[in-house]
Amino acid sequence: MNRYFYDFHLHSCISPCADNDMTPSNIVGMASLVGLNILALTDHNSVKNTPAFYEACKRFGIIPIAGMELTTAEEIHVVCLFETLEGAISFGDEIDRRRVRIKNRVEIFGDQLIVDAEDNIIGREDDLLPNATTVSLEEVPELVERFGGVCWPAHIDRMANGIIAVLGTFPETPKFLCAELNVPEKKEEYLQKYPILREKRILCSSDSHNLWSIRDQNDSFLLEDEPYSGDLVRSNLFKVLRSAL
């Protein structure tokens, strides 16, 4: 059993609001410098940089998780992580069909770059990514599960696109086993204010959109890892994330 430091909420250069130098290899390089062990790439409504992310992680000995930050119809942000790259890519195809199409205006929103693990630009996403999809909050957990994933509301302590700000409270349905706080120091305050959170796993991730926001070791999991393989660690992590507290 070993301790694994994580960051489950990171944006790459396909998210228009992220810096263009947030390439998968730069993200992983920086995260490796600060001592993180498990990373999830969670771009807005897209998984198109996750193949490069997997490759970059392999180079640095980091355990990759392919994910997405989904915008629901209510404009609530939900972090979705998948146990396999294939599962994430199929989920991405499904979400592609449920996006509301608006052309991206680069001068206003920023570039949406698809890159490879060597930082080469191999494509661009033409339609704006972060706007609301037609997926309602109610249907998210089941949909994500169908593609072998787990999900939870992102940055519940934020006014913009946080579930509490949008819905007025943390809802009883759909049922989430975890919730993400952006500011770890707010944990006690939120548990006091919203008792429903006491039965959930509170995860703290950085939601980095630029390299300097990638945080030092913060939160971690103790995971069984023998006989060691990255797949085993990821699989044991998902077991924890899928279990009730």
Place this chain on the structure above:
Amino acid sequence: MNVHDLAEKLGLTVFSLPESDREAKGVYIGDLLSWVMGRAQSGQVWITIMSNINVIAVASLSDVACVILAEGVTVEDNILEAANQRGINLLGSEKSAYEIALELSGLV
């Protein structure tokens, strides 16, 4: 004006009308529920495009006379059920919040 007459006058879709004789006075417009909670007043007509079960909870908490879902927003069965259970008048319109507010002007 009571909610029943108001629905008739504006030609609103009726999703639920358990308290049809409730008097409406004043209008509040907003979609961010945490914001609406602290600001909508008892007896007001609340216009929103948010279609989520928590709309019913917030309507109940702020004791508004009715909720009008604008721009053709639809409701799922569980929302209808909750509205009836909690005595929330839930109406709908194809028009925008602004257009509905204009029509309500002078009536409530």
